[in-house]
Amino acid sequence: MERTVHDDIAYVLLEHERIQDRVRQLSDQISQDYADTDDLLLVGVLKGSVMLMVDMARSLQQDVALDFIAISSYGQATKTSGVVRLLKDLDTDIGGRHVLIVEDIVDSGLTLAYLRESFQRRNPASLRICALLNKPSRRQADVTIDYSGFDIPNEFVVGYGLDYAERYRNLPYIGVLRPEVYTQGND
Ligand code: IMP
Ligand code: MG
Numbered sequence: 001m002e003r004t005v006h007d008d009i010a011y012v013l014l015e016h017e018r019i020q021d022r023v024r025q026l027s028d029q030i031s032q033d034y035a036d037t038d039d040l041l042l043v044g045v046l047k048g049s050v051m052l053m054v055d056m057a058r059s060l061q062q063d064v065a066l067d068f069i070a071i072s073s074y075g076q077a078t079k080t081s082g083v084v085r086l087l088k089d090l091d092t093d094i095g096g097r098h099v100l101i102v103e104d105i106v107d108s109g110l111t112l113a114y115l116r117e118s119f120q121r122r123n124p125a126s127l128r129i130c131a132l133l134n135k136p137s138r139r140q141a142d143v144t145i146d147y148s149g150f151d152i153p154n155e156f157v158v159g160y161g162l163d164y165a166e167r168y169r170n171l172p173y174i175g176v177l178r179p180e181v182y183t184q185g186n187d
Contacts, residue, residue, distance in 0.1 A: 009175035016172040022149045027059035046070040048104030051161040084114040099124040105133040113141035
């Protein structure tokens with residue numbers, strides 16, 4: 001058999017079906033909570049949130065606008081550098097609009113703390129946060145996640161948008177990488 005991308009995965013933490021079910025639940029909740037507004041803007045944090053953005057947007061029961069920002073705090077390491085850089089800003093003005101930030105994972109919380117502050121200064125009508133994964137044990141900044149998919153242990157995970165050095169984003173599930181894949185040359 002030929003090697004595939006799956007061979008680098010030590011084990012699967014969240015199967016595709018389980019992710020899909022949870023995303024549907026979150027979308028139902030969001031559809032209910034925003035039922036009275038026709039002006040919901042989903043802001044995806046590139047690139048990790050792309051799978052979640054697409055699946056969530058398709059499950060929502062109302063019309064939503066989509067925008068994306070890109071941020072960097074990692075480089076090629078598996079631990080945050082603590083320095084958040086904005087690589088691409090919003091295309092749209094969020095003043096007076098209902099904004100829901102869609103993020104793949106909250107780890108230290110530094111990225112979202114930075115984003116929340118940056119967005120709040122632009123005076124949106126409301127600002128909430130949705131994150132598929134939460135690693136509570138690693139928190140350095142205090143962030144409230146309004147819609148949280150799964151709490152996970154302190155393991156470096158890849159798949160369903162999440163990468164290691166830009167790889168593994170296309171895995172349909174979320175898995176833990178074999179340590180030998182990233183111990184060489186990092187940290
Ligand atoms: P924070 O600023 O430390 O909360 O980091 C959040 C960002 O770090 C996420 O948007 C991810 O891009 C990345 N990240 C954190 N933990 C993981 C992980 O386990 N796998 C892949 N990326 C991660
Ligand atoms: Mg990210």
